[in-house]
Amino acid sequence: MxxxxxxxxxxxxxxxxxxxxxxxxxxxxxxxxxxxxxxxxxxxxxxxxWPLKNTLRFTADNPDMIADRPVTRLFTLTHGRWLPNLFLLDSAKTHTWHLPIGQRTAKISLTLQRGIYEQLPMTVTVTDLFGWFRKTLPLRLATPITV
Missing domain, CATH: 1.10.286 (GTP Cyclohydrolase I; Chain A, domain 1)
Incomplete structure (x- = not known):
């Protein structure tokens, strides 16, 4: 602490x-x-x-992927409370996924290199209802993805 x-x-x-x-x-x-x-x-x-504690975790619908191929997965917020606004942004900052109030699942297309991922190259941004306050965290997974 x-x-x-x-x-x-x-x-x-x-x-x-x-x-x-x-x-x-x-x-x-x-x-x-x-x-x-x-x-x-x-x-x-x-x-x-809740996001300030760095405990947001997501779970993929299928933890296995094939390397260097774009694959679409459903990511569900599993460890976290009700959040007003949730944004997912990829590392290249080209795609943004918005989860509106109360929604906990996002459909994301990924292309990853070979490896085991506990943290994806994306960020999760949580904002209040008006967007005045925000907290940005890395996208961490509850169960690792194997590529």
Missing amino acids: NWRNFFINAGILLVLSLLIVFGVAFNSSTSWFASDFAILILLLAIPLL
Whole structure:
């Protein structure tokens, strides 16, 4: 556990909590606006807590592939909670797959070299409902793919 990140996150949470209490304490339109804005920011950031733990895992419908041939596989999010917006981007940044709210399966075409893959050359980006906050992780597999 990185204590620096813990203290930064605790500080942000403390500031947002103080802004929420600010609306109740001073009871004016400006203070309620600041309080409502802090609640909105806090609620938008809550769905990103699970991806911040780096525990998103995907499972392929068929773990075997043939090398250097494009193959389409269904990848399902198996280790992870409900996420509002999920984007998969390949390493060449030419194809993007969007999983809308609540969807956990993406149909992806891959061409891989020979080997055993526990992590694919793709990234997973999780965003809030408005796209204000985002977290990008490598696409990790629960069960390895053999090529």
